[in-house]
Amino acid sequence: MSKKVKIYTTPICPNCEMAKKFFKKKDIEYEEIDIFEDKEKAKEMVEKSGQKRVPVIEIDGEVFSGFNKKEIEKTLEK
Amino acid sequence: MKDLLIVGGGPGALSAGVYAARRELDITLVTKEFGGHVAETDKVENYLGFNSIQGMDLAKKFENHLRDYDIDIQEDIEVEKLYQENSKVVAELNNSEKVEAKTAIVASGSDRIKLDVPGEEKFRNKGVTYCAVCDGPLFQDQNVAIIGGSNSGIKSALYLSKIAKKVYVIEVLDKLGGEKISIDELKQKDNVEIITKAKVKEIFGQEDVEGLKYEDENNKEKSIDVEGVAIEIGLTPNSDFVKVDKGEKGEIKVDDKMKTSSNRIFAVGDINDKGWDQIAVAVGQGCNAALEVEEIINKQ
Numbered sequence: 001m002s003k004k005v006k007i008y009t010t011p012i013c014p015n016c017e018m019a020k021k022f023f024k025k026k027d028i029e030y031e032e033i034d035i036f037e038d039k040e041k042a043k044e045m046v047e048k049s050g051q052k053r054v055p056v057i058e059i060d061g062e063v064f065s066g067f068n069k070k071e072i073e074k075t076l077e078k
Numbered sequence: 079m080k081d082l083l084i085v086g087g088g089p090g091a092l093s094a095g096v097y098a099a100r101r102e103l104d105i106t107l108v109t110k111e112f113g114g115h116v117a118e119t120d121k122v123e124n125y126l127g128f129n130s131i132q133g134m135d136l137a138k139k140f141e142n143h144l145r146d147y148d149i150d151i152q153e154d155i156e157v158e159k160l161y162q163e164n165s166k167v168v169a170e171l172n173n174s175e176k177v178e179a180k181t182a183i184v185a186s187g188s189d190r191i192k193l194d195v196p197g198e199e200k201f202r203n204k205g206v207t208y209c210a211v212c213d214g215p216l217f218q219d220q221n222v223a224i225i226g227g228s229n230s231g232i233k234s235a236l237y238l239s240k241i242a243k244k245v246y247v248i249e250v251l252d253k254l255g256g257e258k259i260s261i262d263e264l265k266q267k268d269n270v271e272i273i274t275k276a277k278v279k280e281i282f283g284q285e286d287v288e289g290l291k292y293e294d295e296n297n298k299e300k301s302i303d304v305e306g307v308a309i310e311i312g313l314t315p316n317s318d319f320v321k322v323d324k325g326e327k328g329e330i331k332v333d334d335k336m337k338t339s340s341n342r343i344f345a346v347g348d349i350n351d352k353g354w355d356q357i358a359v360a361v362g363q364g365c366n367a368a369l370e371v372e373e374i375i376n377k378q
Contacts (some may be wrong), residue, residue, distance in 0.1 A: 010213070011215075012133065015214070042218070053213055
C-alpha cells in the first residue's frame with residue numbers, strides 16, 4: 001500500500017530540494033507544504049517535529065526533522 | 079581508469095566539469111549534493127550576466143549546464159579518503175566503492191564555523207540556525223539576531239528583514255564587512271539594528287531560544303530578546319578526507335595553477351588557500367584546474 005508523504009519546506013532550502021528529488025526519483029507522490037506561504041502550517045510543523053528546522057518529512061504519521069536519507073529509506077521499506 | 083575525478087557540486091566543481099567535458103576528458107563527478115553555499119543564498123547580485131538571481135536558481139543553472147554533457151555523476155555519495163598513489167589518484171567512497179583516476183579536482187567547499195558559546199548546541203534547531211534563508215520563514219514576525227556582519231551575514235539580514243519583526247546584526251569588529259552597496263541597503267531598513275564591537279557570550283532560553291547575551295565595547299554585558307539566532311561567522315574548509323598539505327585551518331595549499339602538494343590533485347574554491355570565497359573565484363579556479371588537468375592527460 002502506498003504511503004502518505006508530506007514535506008514541509010521553505011522557498012530557499014537545499015535540503016528540501018534534496019528530499020523532493022529523493023521522493024521523485026523513487027516515484028513516490030508527496031504533498032509539499034510551503035510554510036512561508038502558510039503561518040498556521042509553520043506552527044503545525046514546529047509542533048509536530050519539536051524543532052525549528054526545515055525540511056520536516058511526515059510518512060504515514062511518522063515525523064522526521066531534516067532529511068536523513070538512510071532513516072527515510074528504512075521507513076519506506078517498513 | 080578515468081581521466082579526471084571531480085569532488086563537489088558547487089560552482090568550482092561544476093565549472094571544472096564543463097571545461098573538462100568540452101575537452102572530452104573521461105570524468106566522474108562525486109558529490110553529496112549539488113549547489114554548495116550558492117543554493118543557501120537569497121539573492122546573488124555580483125555574478126556577471128545576472129543582475130539579480132536567487133542563489134538556488136543560479137545553482138540549478140550551473141547543475142543543468144554540467145548535465146548537458148555526458149559525465150558519470152555519482153550524487154548523494156561522499157568521498158571518505160582521497161590520495162595519490164604513484165601516478166594515479168584513488169578515492170574511497172562511503173558506499174564502499176573506489177574510484178581511480180589519472181587526476182582529481184577537489185572542490186568540496188566549506189562548512190559553517192560554529193560560534194562556540196554556551197547554548198549554541200543546546201538550541202540548535204530550536205532557534206539556532208546555520209542557514210538563515212532556509213529556516214528564516216520560521217521566524218516570521220519574530221525577533222532574530224544574525225551573528226557575523228560580513229557579506230553572507232548582511233545578505234541573510236536583508237532577507238530576514240523582509241520576514242522578521244526585528245533583525246539584530248551583531249559584529250565583533252568595529253564595522254560591517256563585505257559589499258558597500260549591501261551595507262547601505264541594510265542601513266536603510268527600519269527594522270534592522272546593527273551592533274558592532276559586540277562579542278556574543280551566551281544563547282539562552284527554556285525549550286527554545288529566548289535571547290542572547292553579549293559583551294559590548296565597554297566590556298558591559300547586555301542582553302537582547304530574540305527567538306532566532308543565525309550564525310554566519312565564516313567558513314571552514316571541508317578537507318579532512320584529502321591527503322595533501324594543508325594550512326592550520328585545513329585550507330588546502332595550492333600553487334598558482336591550483337595544484338596541491340600531490341601533483342595530480344588540484345583544489346579549487348572555498349577549500350583552498352588562494353583567493354576570496356566567491357562564486358566568480360571558484361568558477362575561475364575550476365576553469366584553471368580543468369585546463370591544467372588536460373595538459374597532464376595530453377602529455378601522457
